[in-house]
Amino acid sequence: MYFFEKHKKMSIIIGTALVILIVMGISVLAGGTFFAENLFNTVVSPIQKGITAVTDGVGGFFNFLFEMKDYKEENTRLSKRVAELEREQRSVQDYREENERLSGLLDLKENDYSNLRTTGATIIGWSTDNWFNYYTIDKGSLDGVQEKSMVLTNEGLVGHVQEVGLNWSRIVTIVDSSSSVGAKVVRTGDVALVTGDNAYEKQGLCKMVFINKESQIVVGDIIETSGLGGVYTAGVPIGRVQEIVTDSTGVSQYALIEPLVDFNATRHVLVVLDTVEGQDSGQ
Secondary structure (H helix, E strand, O other), X not given: OHHHHHOHHHHHHHHHHHHHHHHHHHHXXXXXXXXXXXXXHHHHHHHHHHHHHHHHHHHHHHXXXXXXXXXXXXXXXXXXXXXXXXXXXXXXXXXXXXXXXXXXXXXHHHHHOOOOOEEEEEEEEEOOOOOOOEEEEOXXXXXXXXXXXXXXXXXXXXXXXXXXXXXXXXXXXXXXXOOEEEEEEOOOOOEEEEEOOOXXXXXXXXXXXXXOOOOOOOOOOEEEEOXXXXXXXXXXEEEEEEEEEEOOOOOXXXXXXXXXXXXXXXXXXXXXXXXXXXXXXXX
């Protein structure tokens, strides 16, 4: 009796199991297999249901992990594809812009300078301290290039040839402090001089000096070559007036000119091989 009191729960479980076994035994002997089977399933079914739920849960968890792995791989693949498409788009845009620049040079050669000998050239080198100052191109004396040959793009004036090799030449641009260009204000006709200046060359700007004190020049005016000085033919666009500065005495003024040529983006130029008759150094 003491044993049953101490192990009451265990006794109930064992007793219940014995009753079930006895009933199943009697049912089998009596031919009541259906009753025994039904009773067994009644007891076991909740257990099977629990096991199935756990199994399904574990299976679902692993399926989720596999699906997440697939999603991650697909996301990586799509990200790579997007990057490829972006690169292709940039390449197409670069080709389009390059084609436009080359087409512009061709139009310039065939229309504006058809009466002069010219040659297209590719920039193969830049000045180490400031990209705005000097270019090296892939054309030289073998191509007819000579010192003081004018260099331009369809946007406007780049500069002139300073040094010539057999198959290369060095260009000094209009923003270099050694450069000097006879210039004219398109709107008013005022004549002046556009030079490079150490104070502004790193900003890619030129300085327009010797402006008539009666001049009506204003910010936004377009400046072009005047043809004076011999190096540059007349009518080549130089730049746009960015700022007008009056000196401390109030007597003279100068203007800061922003070149129309984008020196950072320039990769191809047109070199005018014919020089202006009777030209001087222009500097």
